Amino acid sequence: MQNTSTQNPWRAPRLTLRFWPVFLRNLLVWRKLAIPSLVGNIAEPLMWLVAFGYGMGALVGQITVDGQPVPYILFLASGSICMSAMQAASFEALYSAFSRMHVQKTWDGILNAPVGLDDIVLAEMLWAAFKALFTVTAILGVMLVLQISQSPKLLLAWPILLGVGITFSSMALVFNAMAKGYDFFTYYFTLFLTPTMFLSGVFFPLEQLPPAVRLIADWLPLSHAVALVRPLFMDQWPVNVIGHGSVLLAYAVVSFWVALGLTRKRFGQ
Amino acid sequence: MDSLFEVAHLSKRFGDNTVVDDLSFSIAPGECLGVIGPNGAGKTTTIRMCLGLTTPDSGTITALGLQMPRDALAIKAQLGVVTQLDTLDPDFNCAENLLVYGRYFGMKDAAIQERIPALLEFASLTSKAKAKPGELSGGMKRRLSLARALVNDPRLLLLDEPTTGLDPQARHLMWERLQLLLQQGKSILLTTHFMDEAERLCSRLLVLDHGKKIAEGAPRDLIAQYLEPDVVEVFGVGALALAKSPLAALAARVEVSGETVFFYTHTATDLLNALGQYPALRTLHRPANLEDLFLKLTGRQIREDA
Numbered sequence: 001m002q003n004t005s006t007q008n009p010w011r012a013p014r015l016t017l018r019f020w021p022v023f024l025r026n027l028l029v030w031r032k033l034a035i036p037s038l039v040g041n042i043a044e045p046l047m048w049l050v051a052f053g054y055g056m057g058a059l060v061g062q063i064t065v066d067g068q069p070v071p072y073i074l075f076l077a078s079g080s081i082c083m084s085a086m087q088a089a090s091f092e093a094l095y096s097a098f099s100r101m102h103v104q105k106t107w108d109g110i111l112n113a114p115v116g117l118d119d120i121v122l123a124e125m126l127w128a129a130f131k132a133l134f135t136v137t138a139i140l141g142v143m144l145v146l147q148i149s150q151s152p153k154l155l156l157a158w159p160i161l162l163g164v165g166i167t168f169s170s171m172a173l174v175f176n177a178m179a180k181g182y183d184f185f186t187y188y189f190t191l192f193l194t195p196t197m198f199l200s201g202v203f204f205p206l207e208q209l210p211p212a213v214r215l216i217a218d219w220l221p222l223s224h225a226v227a228l229v230r231p232l233f234m235d236q237w238p239v240n241v242i243g244h245g246s247v248l249l250a251y252a253v254v255s256f257w258v259a260l261g262l263t264r265k266r267f268g269q
Numbered sequence: 270m271d272s273l274f275e276v277a278h279l280s281k282r283f284g285d286n287t288v289v290d291d292l293s294f295s296i297a298p299g300e301c302l303g304v305i306g307p308n309g310a311g312k313t314t315t316i317r318m319c320l321g322l323t324t325p326d327s328g329t330i331t332a333l334g335l336q337m338p339r340d341a342l343a344i345k346a347q348l349g350v351v352t353q354l355d356t357l358d359p360d361f362n363c364a365e366n367l368l369v370y371g372r373y374f375g376m377k378d379a380a381i382q383e384r385i386p387a388l389l390e391f392a393s394l395t396s397k398a399k400a401k402p403g404e405l406s407g408g409m410k411r412r413l414s415l416a417r418a419l420v421n422d423p424r425l426l427l428l429d430e431p432t433t434g435l436d437p438q439a440r441h442l443m444w445e446r447l448q449l450l451l452q453q454g455k456s457i458l459l460t461t462h463f464m465d466e467a468e469r470l471c472s473r474l475l476v477l478d479h480g481k482k483i484a485e486g487a488p489r490d491l492i493a494q495y496l497e498p499d500v501v502e503v504f505g506v507g508a509l510a511l512a513k514s515p516l517a518a519l520a521a522r523v524e525v526s527g528e529t530v531f532f533y534t535h536t537a538t539d540l541l542n543a544l545g546q547y548p549a550l551r552t553l554h555r556p557a558n559l560e561d562l563f564l565k566l567t568g569r570q571i572r573e574d575a
Contacts, residue, residue, distance in 0.1 A: 007324065018342075018373075018375070021369070021372035021373050021375075022373070024369075024372060025358070025369050025372070028361070028365070028369065029358075029360040029361070032360065104356070104358070104359060105354060105356040106356060106358060108352065108356050109352075109356030109357070109358075109370070110373055111320075111322060112320060112345065112348075112350035112352065112356075113345060113370065113373035113374055113421075114341075114342040114343070114345040114346040114373065114374060114375070115342075115373050116341075116342060267322070268322070268323055268324075269322070269324070
């Protein structure tokens with residue numbers, strides 16, 4: 001069905017505080033399932049960390065970052081925390097948001113109340129980012145206990161990881177808006193997130209990559225997240241903060257706008 | 270008459286298909302306006318336009334002195350909506366469903382909590398306050414949807430087929446509740462496929478077909494205007510032949526549908542006497558009703574998209 005008259009779906013976002021009760025709704029559901037959800041969210045990244053960090057770490061030993069030797073487990077921890085933020089946000093903004101939007105028709109119910117579609121999308125975006133933040137907080141806690149890094153600069157990693165959550169939840173909502181079923185998300189995970197995971201300096205330094213691949217890696221948002229977070233784990237200040245931050249921000253803003261436009265089209269608004 | 274809700278010259282096309290065609294109607298305070306029509310007549314699209322969820326190609330919608338879609342949120346703050354498909358939150362129990370929905374209207378938690386017991390009682394769900402929608406019957410879910418639509422104490426309710434799929438007990442309970450709301454002074458816009466529902470609840474009816482309004486008025490007036498007061502249905506072996514027999518002259522109008530002949534008449538006495546000659550046939554004599562009106566206006570054919 002084609003609408004003959006709709007407003008331009010690419011008009012400016014209309015974001016208001018009415019997003020808050022929608023965010024609260026998701027929080028209330030999650031509170032009922034927080035413990036199992038937490039186990040699911042942090043068990044896997046911790047297994048990666050332990051298996052690779054200690055297992056591979058014993059083989060690799062030290063790794064050189066910016067001319068400085070770093071234990072492999074520290075290298076891996078600082079990258080994988082960014083990866084966890086990416087995955088937690090993506091999963092929530094794809095599978096869970098799609099359930100609410102398409103399967104349970106939760107969004108349709110909300111739209112009959114005085115809440116606009118823009119605010120619903122904003123709430124979903126911030127909610128997925130919050131879940132990412134919650135997940136990385138738990139993982140950071142375990143890393144502190146394991147004494148992988150105890151730099152006070154880790155406090156700054158926290159807001160950066162929230163930003164990573166915002167970037168990846170915005171990107172995921174683009175694909176949520178286009179999805180006809182859950183199967184569609186498999187493409188996003190296997191064709192985008194998995195390569196991103198391997199090409200963003202999480203498991204090995206970007207310098208290892210052939211120049212052509214390196215070119216792609218430099219444009220992946222996760223590379224920039226890792227570039228910001230890793231020095232903090234090493235108790236150092238990241239360089240080119242504005243450059244890396246701008247790339248993440250650009251991904252977030254453009255993706256959110258596209259997600260909004262596609263969602264408006266989907267809902268005929 | 271000051272109308273609460275007014276729709277003027279509303280039209281909507283999807284591609285080449287005109288779904289709503291120059292439709293105008295209004296709802297007075299305290300009135301229940303019923304919209305009836307076959308599947309695909311444009312009922313749901315009309316409701317969606319009234320909610321600002323679908324943009325009309327032309328026409329205006331004015332509600333409570335505000336304009337749709339410009340003031341959509343301000344209008345929706347004073348509406349209650351029950352859609353065809355329940356959109357209840359499966360993860361919340363009944364009380365939580367009401368609380369969470371009230372928040373969408375900007376209501377304070379304390380104000381919602383204060384209303385919840387009365388809303389649950391209204392929906393006959395007090396004992397189910399802690400039950401999740403998955404544990405409720407179809408009728409209970411619909412009543413919870415109705416209670417949810419009342420959380421903001423709306424002046425006007427938009428109900429899209431609120432009793433479709435319910436058993437007679439659940440349907441009668443829903444009707445009782447809707448009548449109670451009308452007594453409290455609420456206004457209702459109701460779409461339905463059930464003619465007894467329309468007749469029981471609605472003070473005025475709108476008959477839609479192919480997106481156009483084809484009749485409008487009080488149920489009894491419409492029946493009197495379009496139909497003969499009496500109907501004699503005849504069925505059984507050989508019934509169809511009667512349609513072309515001299516008996517047809519005893520009725521004002523004769524219709525055949527399937528194996529049944531419908532005689533529409535002002536006085537059935539002569540016809541019934543004549544039918545006494547055919548003891549093998551079964552006859553049913555009854556007053557004309559809304560269903561007859563509906564079928565007369567919209568035809569007996571099944572719609573392709575139905």
